[in-house]
Amino acid sequence: MDYPELAARTRRFTYGAPRAVAVTPNGAHVVFLRSSGPEDPADQLWVFDVATGQERLVADPARLLAGTADLPAAERALRERLRLSASGIGSYATAPTGASAVFALAGRLFHTDLAAGDVREIPSAGAVVDPRIDPTGQRIAYVSSGALHVVDLDGNDQVLAAEDGVTWGLAEFIAAEEFHRFRGYWWSPDGRAVLAARVDEARVPRWHLHDPANPEQPSTTVAYPHAGGRNAEVTLHLLDLDGGWVDVHWDRETYPYLVNVSWSESGGPLITVLRRLQQHGLVLSVDPRTGETQVHAELADPRWVEPVPGTPAHLPDGRVLVGGELAHDGYDARCLFADGSLITPPNLYVRRVSGRIDNDLIIEATDGDPSEQHIFRVRTTAGGSGVDARRVTTAAGWYIAHAARETLLIGELSLEHAGTRYRVYRRDEPVGELRSMAATPPYTPRPVLQRVTDRQLPTGVLYPRNHVAGRRLPVLVDIYGGPGHQEVVAVRSRWVERQWWADAGFAVVVIDNRGTPGVSPSFDKAIHRRFADVILADQVDALTGLADKHPDLDLSRVTIRGWSFGGYLSALAVLRRPDVYHCAVAGAPVTDWTLYDTAYTERYLGLPDDGGDVYVHNSLLEIAAEPPIEPGDARPMLLIHGMVDDNVVAAHTLRLSGALLAAGRPHSMIPLTGATHMAAGGLSERLLRLELDFIRRSLPS
Known part of the structure; x- marks a missing residue:
């Protein structure tokens, strides 16, 4: 079986692999x-038992459900935001005690x-979304039809907040x-109250998504806050289980x-709020x-401000951790x-706070090479001089x-093996591993990772497995290039599909331009108000720099392909630089x-009416x-x-097609009926x- 078919059947070799992995708060x-x-x-x-080193099945959807059932609309929307295409149990929440x-x-x-x-099943008042158990382990909060409920383990249900036309929780x-x-x-740490968001979308513009392949079905109306338009009104409220109600006050007009x-036993609630332009x-x-x-x-x-995931949080000594x-x-x-x-050394690019062992923070950070991410243990207790961050991972x-x-779980991704290897440690001693039952990709890609130009842009080049030096190859630039995401990483799964393209006769080139994370904040933010110019210039310069190092790259035959932001850049490349790029595949591009x-657009481009x-x-x-x-x-x-994409709506591509047609520019279009932004279900592989x-x-011959 060839790669496209195998990838579609295995969801790119992720079915059977552990995901949504978490350590319970008690570490057990x-x-x-x-x-x-x-x-x-x-x-x-x-569940994996840290004391015994054994894992066991807790809940099997096939046994719990007599048949299939539709997901609530709010659950479908949540899975789309999470980019989750698997079925069965989508997510879970553990009790703060760690027992349930x-x-x-x-x-x-x-x-x-x-x-x-x-x-066991707990009776509920309606279709359940995002259930979470309280710190006592006796009550469960959940959302149903926009109302926030609390139910005890015997099924006694109360509505904590409900209101027509708005959602709670x-x-x-x-x-x-x-x-x-x-x-x-x-939940509050004592389980007596819930801090809940009230969301009023009355003023948000309504857009209508319709799949033309099913004309008998009504369109879906979504509240979509487009650039320059109105956002949802979001407020916070403390809801006591006995009926008390306290509004949280901050300058919501400004922020x-x-x-x-976050709300932990170490202190009261902490919130982060931003201005609309996020500066x-x-x-x-x-x-x-x-x-x-x-x-x-x-x-x-x-x-723009870029908060560090996992912050803010209270430290055990009462100080507030901020990234x-x-x-x-x-x-x-x-x-x-x-x-x-300052508690981390300035040579680190901190990406996430992962948890805490004793008084030490466990963080994910990059130290020099943006293609790698490592685990560090950071001391937070007073005493000593300077900062104290010890690298835990070495390879x-x-x-x-x-x-x-006392429990640390480390997931390792590498070019040396497929998938993620999860290892469990207790007091720094290995306890065991989480098994993976995923399929193994049919080949082992070996990309050449290096940095080029005076801007030290991260790049990767992948050749056909049977490539003979001196044979000139057409170039396939596989791109994303947008903020918040890297492609040039030392992870095998990122290169498996690209090896299929290489084996089809291409030198596959991947470039992380300025605007992508991992190098430095100034590298991240060089795209402010000008990302088309900066990103495209970096892509062209890096491609030229790579050709100097890799003489087998034939720059007279260059194609570029990408999805979402990468689709935008692919189309931009052939429109602005036809001297460099000779054809493009643009999937779900933002065109206007x-x-x-x-939030995304105004962060980088400002308000449309700013002049x-x-x-x-x-x-x-x-x-x-x-x-x-x-x-x-x-x-x-x-x-x-995808014709029912609620993130980058299909109007983007339809308007681009109209403009191309009016200008006499050649193009083809594939509408994906019933598909969202994920193009899930094997569509992208097919x-x-x-x-x-x-x-x-x-491409030119």
Whole structure:
């Protein structure tokens, strides 16, 4: 079986691999989701016992459900924001005690004792979304039809908050899609109250998504906050289980975005709020008795603020942990601070706070090489001089971590092996590994990773496995290039599909331009208000630099392909630089930035009405509408788009196609009926041969 078919059947070799891995707060168990094998899409709930080193199945959807059932609309939306295409159990939440867990399955509520392994269904008032158990382990909060409920283990249900036309306890589109805040309520440490978000989308523009392949079905109406338009109104409230109600106060007109919320035993609630253009933010502590807030830290950047995931948080000694940037005295670093004092060395690029062991923080960070990520243990206790960060992982690769009490879970990704290897440690001693039942990719790619140009841009080049030096090859630039995401990483799974392209007769080139993370904050933010110019210039310069180092790259035959932001850049490349790029495949591209969402677009381009031509200059429609100067400059494009995409709506591609047609520019289009932005269900893998045929026909011979 060839790669496209095998990848479609195995969800790119992820079915059967552990995912959604977490250490329980007491450190006694590692909980995770995994399907039964390499072609099984239905995830089951598993637990690894740290004391015994044994894992066991806790909940199997096939046994819990007599038949299939539709997901609630809110659950489908959450899975889309999480980019989750697996079926079965989508997510779970463990109790703060670590003794139990809850999950929703087809809208039904289930509770499990992690030690005993008992699973039972808890009656609910309606279809359940995002259940979470309280710190006492006796009550479960959940959302149903926009109302926030609390039910005890005997099924006694109470409505904590409900209101027509608004939702309680769910993250709005912007919070989930752009700030990665996927939840909308938080239990108090004593289990007597819930801090809940109220979301009113009444003023958000309504867009209508319709799949033309099913004309008998009504369109779906979504509240979509496009650039320059209205956002949802988000407020926070402390809801007492006895009926008490306290509003949380902050200047919401100035700081409308609620980016992060945490509430732990170490202190009261902490929230992060940002201005609309995200150049200034506040970390606020909340008084749970009055709802009044106090500023703990200010976040400021003339371009945009980039909070560190896992912050803010209370440290055991009461100080508040905040992530930010060190951009003075010659430093250009992404660091952690405790009450304003630096606690990580400025040579680290801190990516995430993963947990805590004793008084030490476990963090994920990059130290020099942006293609790698390592685990560090950071001392937070007073005493000594300077900062104290000890690197835990040693071998080359990309590592992720989860930690609680004395238990540390490390996931290792590498070019040397397939998938993620999860190892469990207790008091620094190895306890065991989580098994993977995923299929192994059919080959081992060996990309050449190096940095080029005076800007030290990370790149990767991959040749056919049977390549003979001296044989000139057409070049396939596989691109994303957008902020917040890297492609040039030392992870085998990122290169497996690219090896299929290489074996089809290409030198595959991958370039992380300025704007991608991992190098430095100034590298990240060089794209502010001008990402089309900066990114495309980096891509062209890096390609030229690579050709000097790799003489087998034939720059007279260059194609470029990408999805989402990568689709935008692919189309931009052939429109602006037809002298470099000879054809393009653009999947789900953003073509008109006034049609994309507020938080993402305004972060990088500002408001559409701020003046100037920023939006026009970065639009594909303006360029596409101009007839090519020379007939040979009209490079062929293949456009692909899901017709019910609620993130980058299909109007982007349809408008681009109209502009190309009016200007006489050649292009083809594949509408994906019923597909969202993920193009899940094997669609993207099944497109590969069509893309390959288009590229072979379009490139110069």
